[in-house]
Amino acid sequence: MAAYSRWDSDMTIEPSSDTVLPTRQSLLSRLRDWQNQDGWRKFFDTYWRLIYNVARKSGLADAQAQDVVQNTFIYLSRRMPNFHYDPARGSFKSWLRVVTRSRIHVYLRQQKADEKFRREPLPSAKSQETDGLEEIPALAGDALDEVWQREWEENLLNTALHRLRSKVSSQQLLIFRLATLGDLPLIQVAKKLGVSLAQVYLARHRVGKLFNTEVLRLRRETE
Structure with a gap:
């Protein structure tokens, strides 16, 4: 068996419940009901760390990555009631990757806009700052997809390992x-x-x- 280079060494921070990656069909059917607290809790417990790690690898700080996690689940909760998943267009894994990547990009755009607003001088003020806005660290699409693949794999393996506890x-x-x-x-x-x-x-x-x-x-x- 191949050995994996990175594992969650502190198993106590994993959810105490017997969490398992849900199937696409059962997962999405439960998430269409935003009042299904059990379904949303299991979904969050299973995937929040994956989304957080991808955001961190995209160049975001801890607090920023936590914001992305929160924004991603808020986005999903608002859109799932009318969402229709077509497996012919891609896997659940690919679907969640696209959602996560879009939330990271939206967050980065908002951060840049907020920073530009804070740097904008008043009409009567003499600004000593440069006109250029420093770029917020971000991975290009292909690089972000590679990060997603690695983090997805580790999340899946950690989940399998967690299941063995019982x-x-x-x-x-x-x-x-x-x-x-x-x-x-x-x-x-x-x-x-x-x-x-x-x-x-x-x-x-x-x-x-x-x-x-x-x-x-x-x-x-x-x-």
């Missing part, structure tokens, strides 16, 4: 993370956790099979 023991999950995702030699994993090498092999094999199955299932549902 299927394996915490010790087995820790062994799997250290031995496979952390690239730590198996003998060191055994010494670190005070378990036998046989336990490490068994946990890595069992959890690995469950992990791969969950990842494949999530890909079928969302991509």
